[in-house]
Amino acid sequence: MKGKSLVMAVICVAVCFMMGSPLCFGAEPIKIGGIFALTGRAAHIGTSQRDAVLIAIDEVNDKGGINGRKLEMVMEDTESNPTKAVMALKKILEAEDVVAIIGPTLTGTAMAMRGFIEKEKIPAFMHSGGDVILKAPLKKDDPTSLPKWTFKSPYKAADAMGKICQYMNKHDIKKIGFLYSNEGFGKDGLRNVKVQAPKYGVEVVAQEAFAPKDVDMTAQLTRINAKGVDGVIAWTVGPAMGIIAKNVKQLGIKAPLFECHGAGDPVFWKVAGESGEGVMMPSTKIVVADQLPDSDVQKKKIQAYVKAYRKKFEHEPGTMVAYGADAAFIVVDAIKSVGPDRAKIRDAIENTKGYVGMSGIYNISPDDHNGLSMKDIVMIKATKGGWKLLD
Amino acid sequence: MGLSEQIAQFIITGLSIGAIYAIVAMGFNIIHNATGVVNFVQCEFISLGGMFMYTLVVLLRVPMFISFFMSMAAVALIGALIERGPIRYARSKEIIILIFLTIGLSGTLRGTAQQIWGTDNVGVPAFSGENPIHLPVGATLLPQHIWVFGVTVLVMLALRHFFKNTMSGKAMRATAVNRKAAALVGVSVDRMVMLSFALSGALGAVAGMIIAPISTTSYDTGIMLGLKGFAAAILGGYGSFSGAIIGGIMLGVLESLGAGLISSQYKDVIAFLVLLLVLFLRPTGIMGHGESERV
């Protein structure tokens, strides 16, 4: 008797728990999928993007969620591997009723997932830097077959490069050397600099590559320096950002060093140390929020977000945090306005106009699935462990 | 800047990276001689050395000198534990099984390190300042590079002394030559194998620590350095000490000259092609002897 009643009690509690949970916490949560490189070679980028998205989701939920329903992110790890990324995508789509995807981190994984995203018809806001995910047609022989369901939140690498070249033009830098990491991101930069530099009267007189995990780039820099350049651009994210800054100081290269739009991150100071002083780079406004003029429409929003970020993670946000946050907020806004329906969300994202985000003002259109422009990018200079906004 | 100055710079750079490869190669060799195994945990020894150093110097503000030896001891201990635990209890003593066991262990350690320290690279302050030194040949280097050369030479001399003049060193050499015979004359083979793991742990840590101020460090810096160190050991002749030095320096200089004079895009291709060519011409590496297989 005793045993039976105990079993009954347990069953009752279990049933109550299962049925009760949606009642206690409001309606069933709305789910989005988050696919990031949490391990493997891009883990350092993927984990910070994940944090950025988590903050945004917390913010939405603290304000009561979406029409009374909580927002929940189902997370998967790509292990920085294209095959695993596709598997992660299918896993999320099967296991959960997700309405949109945020991520992945690497351009290679994004390219692998793209075809399946179009097939499954689910909107995906990607974080990868390479423009190729939007520009490359899905079918090789049909240049109009551009992705419909794929968006990307980081501004176009071409614009970031343009910003640097514009700055060089203004400050009379004419001959430059280009140093890039020999993988997707660096190669993308190489293509961009060849297009952007001539536009601003800048000539690329030397181009050198290095492997992302190399520990020394003095050989490449020596070669660049021998060409008598008056500016150096280094296009890489990760430890090489710091090693290059150190090598430039070591070799006594006088030409100013510019780095890519991913360098404006606390990690930069960790890897570069004192040698980081004076390095310039394009960035989102998130790292220089307090220096923005009060007239800047993004200022208040960015400051509030930075405050929340500092509170949760106890360190300063980097430039890439902005991309993660924007992707999350735009998707959330879309869900708010049209409800949890994949096709409607896609249309809503595509119609995002004048959205004031962390990275800039998004004007997304069928022709432009990114929506940022060069105006949203600022040039910053690494000074005393922080960042200084350049005009 | 003239070509000769450039070449001088390439060689200086190559030598300093090559010195690191040489130390790592030495670590591979010591364990190979004791057990015949390629110990891929060597990669993790390098990362751990750097990360311990970072934790002690930057986070806990322990003086550099003390931190250096503390990290070395800590990684040596981890090395010994790896031998005392998984390697010794492995039911098969077949070389290939043990090699892949070290790959499994290396994954475990790397995953743990990622959980402890996160994924970001971090810098470690240089041992003595960062003011570049200009050499008369036109090349520049950092004080840390001098440390790299100095420590490498010291390590090599210490190892030489250890293997030539100490009882343990001689016992280890005896174990390497013939385990059974060594056991018969009273050498505790088990202890020697454990000692070799501790020793190569210490070597890996040293490599990780002296390069950390130059290249920064993270939970996975050791993978590439470890791989290149293995290549250097093979190039020089697996198991040969002078080979480790020659292989390491050759690989370092080759990479640097390849990047500087031929093509920075293809520098790794050049380095590995030369490695393959050397192996095809001299199947036991530059300094290797006939007997290369203990399988």
Add this chain to the structure above:
Amino acid sequence: MENRKEYEEVSMPRSLRHKDVICFAILAVVITLIPVFVESKYHLIVLNIIGLNTIVVVGLNLLIGFAGQISLGHAAFYGLGSYFSGILTVNYGFPHWPAMVVAMVTTGGIAYLIGYPALKLRGHYLVMATLGFGIIINILMGELEQFTGGHDGLIGIPPLSIGSLTFDNDLKSFYLIWTFVFFCMLAARNLLRSRVGRALRAIHGSEVAANSLGVNTASYKVKVFVLSAMFASVSGSLYAHYITFISPSTYDFYYSIQVVTMVIVGGMGSLWGSLFGAAVLSLISEALHVAKQYHVIAYGVFLSLMLIFLPEGVLVSIHHFYQNRKLKKLLAAEKGGLTG
């Protein structure tokens, strides 16, 4: 230990003949029936990846388990298969089946060129040579942009088709890939039971002895190396047409290590172990994702434990366990007979 091995080698062809037939029949039935129970696309893609890995592992096991040569460069052959198939169909409009054959033959040729000098190397030197070769090929995939699409990858590879049947979803690809698995395993088994198989086993046992008995060990080693490269190439082609996108990071040296690990966990020299190893490790690495950020540690621990406690591979260990029991019973019976 030694005795058991001998016993197996001598008796395998005859006593296992009908067992093998039964195993293949079971495999065929399982392959046909799996999609009845598995509907999830995710589970199907996992099964498909297992199938692709199995083909590589079966080939590699011929090399490692039977010829006793270790290669850490098979990601290169897998990749060459993918890239030749992809480049020929996308850039040059080749029909896909002939492209796959061309890929296989060319990869075999490249394997011959590298294998001929490399297989003269022994032990760790061979490991390094293949590793180096794999790294060179991996870098070239990224550098030869005009052909390979560089690091952005090669897009728009068409799915395979027979007549009007296009293998463009996970289910259809499942049948395609696993048909290949079936026939690759059958081919490997037949090879092992032939003269070649006996020669290979002899080489593994003792190269010197085999040589002195008139087996041209060098030539056999190169041949089996080429064959295993061709297996990898076929698998790579299938991968390219299945995922329809390829990029260099799929073919880095981690993949080479992964497939050799599968050979070892499955059991060196065990044909069915290859299938088992590929399945166990692929499934575990997916299943351990429930451990969230700890999955890397969990996988490392799992792999280490397997190698510490089941060094001969899962399948072989189980097999031996039963054989030991049988042997003990037999011995006990014999003892009983003697005393009685």
